[in-house]
Amino acid sequence: MLSIGFQTHVLGNGLTVILAPDRATPVVAVNLWYGVGSRNERAGRTGFAHLFEHMMFQGSAHVEKGRHFELVERAGGSLNATTWFDRTNYFETVPSHHLDLALWLESDRMGWLLPAMNQEKLDNQRDVVRNERRQRYDNQPYGDWDERLQAMVFPPDHPYHHTVIGSMQDIGSATLEDVEEFFLTYYRPNNAVLTLAGDFQPDDALARVERYFEEIPPGEAVPPVPGRTELDPVIGRTIRDRVEAEVPLPRTYLAARIPPLTEPDFYVADVATSVLAEGRGARLYRRLVREERIANDVLAFAFPLITGRSLLVCWVTGFPGSDPEVLEGALAKEVEGLANVTGREVERALALAETGLVRQIEQLSSRADLLSMNQLHFGDAGRLNTELERLRSVTAADVRSFAERLLGPDNRALLTYLPRKAS
């Protein structure tokens, strides 16, 4: 049982504040989750939530363009933000005597972003994001795997059908009106969780948080996620795709539609992927890499998503000249084979998961992030303290049943990349 001490407060404007003091090192992690991600994007604006995240670093009413990074770096802090399907997070870790700076910067852009917006900033960041897309998706071997798999596993009207980065065209279509509307709809204190973890005294920190955030007005309730979020538990068939691309080695991806993070089955999925591919004792590694030697590397993980259904993904990379039939067949066989998983294999996975969780909590920034996540997605930051128990409750019988229900050929997307033949 973990025992992270914390307090929860809700300000008058609806901002939820989690305070998790830890005086071990003179550092504080500030972590802010907004309940908005790519799932909230409307048609024709894919990628907008992420582009908007970039705009949050372009200055606000009292912070000039470029000053945000400068001030935090000058304070000896680190900072960043990430956009994901269901949420967007902003975070900085600073020496504890610079807590005010982090709070002020976050509050200024939560309260007063729009007065500082202009077309030039938007144009500049649209270019930066399009370059990000080129660099991470279009110019990378296998770079578009998630785009392809998401489109196979989720129908076009589901919010996970499109990726967080969005399409080149949509990124280019974003307007200042979009920025304003998105900000006023989603970037409101009542749609956010602010977590502080580290070296502070809770009463003092709360007073500071109130001073910076209290006057920011709340917004209306966030509109429902667009599209169809309820889906059948399984895809209904095996969908296959093979692409020739600029890749060095053949690689097969297998994806399945699985229950979301909010259901107990998600923990089973987590353990199942660990049995498959975490460490050298994992099945895919033992069988395909070590014994049969048909794979160069393997990976498996479950996306922690909350909207209707989620996604489990595994992959095996072959060798030059690998037969795609062999890769696809071997991967499918191992995934189905989880229906005979042993108690020993589950124990191994749980031992790894336990150390993994403690390592995450060790770092203030990820501890704060986990508290924010549990608060925003489950309404209870303290759920983190019982995470180990939920993991440990997973049994081999659970994994077997999960595999039988959800890892069969009626719930499968198979995507294989093959090196483009020399012309």
Next chain:
Amino acid sequence: MARSDIPLVSLALVLDAGETSVPPGREGVAVLAGDALQGGTAQRSGIELAEALERLGSGLRVSTGWDATSVTFTCMAERLDEMLSLLSEVVREPTFPPEEVDRVRQQHLAELRRRRMEPTRLADDELKREVFSAKHPYHRPLLGSPESVESLDERSVMSFADERYGPRGGGIVAVGDLSPEQVAELADRHFGGWSGPPSPEEGPPALPERGERSVVVVHRPEAVQSELRIGHVGPPRGTPLEDPLRVANSVLGGAFTSRLNLRLREERGFTYGVRSRLSLRRNGGAFSIGTSVETEVTGAALREAMDVFERFAEEGPTDEELSQARDYLAGVFPLRMETTGQLAARLAELIVFDLPDDHHHGYRERVREVDLARAREAVRTHLDPGRAVVLIVGDADRVLPELESLRLGEVEVRDS
């Protein structure tokens, strides 16, 4: 080093067995030995070993670099004794089964092939090849060449381990929820009788020589982006001007608010990000600027990057920039030493680079003392745009005309 707020221990065992110590013709054998090290021990097969480690909730990570091989793990503190016993078995009694060595060798060959196709890695490898002369070890990929890796087998790996795996020139660091006495006792129990091979006779490290400007385009037909690199040789780790040089590099391209990133990303929108970095090792180092940009702005981005670099090399940082960079580097330092794993990795550097015990302890102080004169001296001594290699991985047909108009020098085009 004791740390008691979280019940974890991270440990690093450093072996004086880096790729620079490899004999000619055997390039890649140090990495191959490291990666095949968990193939089996005198007492258990590789699969049994993995099972034993992972049932303790941990695993060994073997990383081989130019200067050393290190074996690290993080475990719950109560598991340290069992983990050390397995570690000792792995390092002292490896069996290197032929099928395991061959399997890892095939993976390395595949990885070498993969690096040729990933534009960022291809650019990094090609830059090194251009910056370091053929007789310097850093000239080649760490993994070796396809020819050298092809020629390796279990015998070459075993003889490398026999010659290089031992306590001499290496050591153990541990960080976490245990007292130094406890760790010392456990280390003694599991490694006390280890003698290992005698110290190899090695001359002083051969420092690389500075080359001349060259301009190279590695042709990747129809690439949507170009990878840009600008670089030249740098000093070794522990060089007298290391701290001022790191501060200066932060101003030029080491931080988000650096001159390069502000100009290329925030003003021009040419890139998702641009960085300059120093890789300082025992046998010298490298300075490099790296970014990726859209194909059609390749020439413009290169012109901007060279402009920023040249001006910086001439003037050095301003007072204001210097003070910002000092604050940044001194401030973020403790943030990067937060976890037991990060601390153990940093402490292991003391062994690898033979640095004084208080090296990290005094770092913030030393950074804060860097003044304008020393920063400028570091820039003058170690940055040299006139001799820098300029390298582009991209569509030569589209980038050549602009590149030639920049008149950086004669352009050599190669196939990727």
